[in-house]
Amino acid sequence: METASLQQDSLVEYGFRRVIITITAVLCALLEIVDTTIVNVALNDMKGSLGATLTDVAWVITAYAIANVIVIPMTSWLSQQFGRRNYFAASIIIFTTASFLCGNATNIWELVFFRFIQGMGGGALLVTAQTIITESYPPAKRGMAQAIYGMGVIVGPTLGPPLGGYIIDNFSWPYIFYINVPLGIIATLLTLSFVRSPKYEGSKKQSVKEVDWWGMVFLIMFIGSLQFVLEHGQQDDWFEDRTILTLSILSAVGLFLFIWRELVYENPIVNLRVLKDKNLQVGTVMSFILGFGLFGSTFIIPIYTQSILGWPATDAGMLLIPSSIMTGIMMPFIGKMIQNGVPQKYMVALGLCVFFGFSFIMYSRITNDTGSEHMFWPLILRGVGLGLLFVPVMTLSLSTLKGKAIGEGASFTGMMRQLGGSFGIALITTFISRDSQHHRVNLISHLDETKFEVQQRILQLQQSFIAKGYSTNEALGKAHQIIEGSVMKQATILSYMDVFLYLGVLFLICVPFVLMIKQGKTIVDTSSIH
Template structure:
């Protein structure tokens, strides 16, 4: 039965093109909105009279809502019908975008961002399911490639687009830009997207309300801890400790509830599929690398090299274009039967090459030309990782399992990104302090070179009209400043090196994937 039902959803010709465009547009909207806000935080802070900690909630609220809703999307689709749920999510996303732009204070904005995240999380996973089911099984690799373009290019488009809108208009326009696109996507969804027949809907008293509560406690608390851990000094902070405990017990109770309740909100049994299990772990690592590097590179170029937000965002564009070029090529290779495990292993190796190269070119005054080729290599690596990992994860699923599998991969990719950013910010500050101590220990005031450098700086400040004492004070401050800068650069280098080692360690695991399971098993379909 599932086989014929899956075949009913396969589209051809013009309809498939329209459905693909609609789904990619929605995925792109969602992902761009995750990063577009980063560049506008300063302007929001000024116009809404908020502190930097308050403004950070604009990002946190969206991320928490996203991660809570993603695991529930498959279940919600089954309750309301896929087309209706997808259209409702686009409408929620679009209306809350308008409300975000009109927010009059920071907490209004945070609430509307949370609602926007609830709509957005659904867009990402449902778009992936719709695309997967609209293509015949042998073309699934190509389907994932097309979807992947939106997901990979989105985070990179956010900052330059946000920078342009903030510089030339004002911050509310980063939300208003969603409105026309949302209206078009809603119209296309209602006209073209079909809903699978799911059988019985649950009655209100059968709904897994406790599952929803435990999932929200587990994921919401975990996301908060990851977003705020570093700035609140991790487990020195009572809130972080309490939420970590809530998250841990939330996870235990959630797993118990899902495995014992007759109508679980998240079908954990779908994880019996070995390919999906490996795929979800790899999605986590992919999120780690994708969001982690999208986070580090702009911070390094802005904080150390003094670039503008727009320039920092533009630096990543060639890398994304390269990924976009790679996607269809990889999709074709998978169709021809090249095992996904080999492509992913090559992707990890190339990603290691990128991190190692970045580790070697980073200095306090690296130019854009030094980072161009390493970032192109990053683009090739991400192309080799994204399509094979998502195709591999969903390759042996059928019927409604595809949606359930897509929800797991989507959630793990987002969580991987959150873990990546949390760990990277922690490492940068810890390594930075360590390198500063090491560098200062080498600054011996009795050494001739050190004395000479201080004297040169003192003379240059005196030539600008400062007294001898003021100039000496400024010389010491300048040396302290360059020590901090150098120690920060060294900590970025460490982060790239460790990221690279993580990717290298994944290769042996990929080669353990069952042969043959990489290719789609056609016997499941007919």
């Protein structure tokens, strides 16, 4: 243990080197996360220029997400096999090269294939960047290191849409990928020049025969199928669709075989035994819920402002920027509080309550003409809540782990955060679709055509269409269409309100469970990630 500690301390950097390594790691984490959301606003342009359908072009997002979630659990093992610096540099090169090839794609399936390769490189950047930045700081400052890394992870998803919107408005969609190329080259050169790899006592490279190939196959079968189901379930009507049903069964079988393989194989690609740690168990659940809230709210707010309020994509993306800035401002203070010994479980509980406050205010404020001024302060509250959640959840999850188990634990929390986001978006889209139909039925039941107010409204609309040259019957049909459109819009708004309410209640329910967590004895010393 003493040798491991000395090797760990030998990675600590000071002065200029630490600044450069910090910038490199945050830049790589940002590149990865921005790319998960930057394409959302470019899908229409891609569809037009590549001659693809909306279903086809959705694969541009799906392929990246599947590759991301597959590679994250394997990151700790791959780092040990190839050396952290080499693996990190190779991941940046794969990500950068695939970005260039994405921009040059001549048809939709080329683009989807290169996005998958980009996701394989990008998924590794997240956990490895967290590892590098944490180990570059001395134990007393590792809470601050987590906070610096957290700024990139929280700000990244909200930078994507406005940046993508600006590039689409002023250039063309390939440039959302080309922008990665110069940044990737700089990050590669800085990594090779400054980043160092740890040497673990007793670690050895596995031969080809020793590699857990079946573990990889079952992991890909489980995670890949699950991610596809989550991305495409709603549009394909879930289990009514044969493909979704088949992949759901395949995912369940993959999970069972993966767990069995990793528990019986001598050199597992993912060490599941690390999940015996009670804090890590709670931490993986909390990471899932954090991903659910972070990506779910990042998804629903732009959709609401664009579909209900009619905002352009750039304005919808810009709305979330103050929230992200607030989280960024919070991070150093959170890091300082952790250094000063403030128990993380109380910070997490407070963060959950604050996020409930944000959700409840949004529930009470959204209408069909809500302005940005009505959402500014609730979104600032969201930023505070996420700031109180992110770093404490990470450090608390790993607080009772030691040695290489910490790196393996970090992979689990990273994977669960990504899966939480996928589940959040899938459930929210499904809920809005189903719930709005339920509200429509209720609203129509109260729309009695024998009432004077309803008759007057239909008559006014009919008269306005007659004045535009429509016949009496055509004008009446148009009037009914407008009434139906108003009902549907109101029903959709009610379903958005429900989403915010249920999201807030979910976070509030977690508070008592968080308060029961056992605090690690040496949070600061053990919050490094190997």
